Amino acid sequence: MIGQNDTLDEVxxxxxxxxxxxxxxxxxxxxIHFWEFDRDTPTGNSSSEMxxxxxxxxxxxxxxxxxxASTSSSP
Known part of the structure; x- marks a missing residue:
């Protein structure tokens, strides 16, 4: 999960x-996939939103x- 995880020492x-x-x-x-796109912001109403x-x-x-983008455009 991006940013702060459920465990405080995991970021x-x-x-x-x-x-x-x-x-x-x-x-x-x-x-590459990550959980969760909606959290890709520094602020929100809860930890599930930021x-x-x-x-x-x-x-x-x-x-x-x-x-x-840079690797897919390479020859």
Whole structure:
């Protein structure tokens, strides 16, 4: 799960997502999925509506899609 997980000491950062993306690219995985897209925002009414991390809206999504766009356009 992106951002703050159910266990307080478990946080998936944007940097962590970039590391996951890099590993997936190196190992030629077809896609990366994360739980939950709706949480890709720093604020909301509950933990199910926000990442709990001080990141811009869609920061986690952009960490994944920016790389996918650059690798899919390569010859």
């Amino acid at each position: 998936t950062s944007v940097r962590g997502m970039q590391t996951i993306r890099q590993w997936a690219t190196e190992h030629q995985l077809a896609a 990442s709990g991390a001080q990141t811009p809206t869609l920061a986690y999504n952009n960490a994944v899609t920016d790389a996918q």
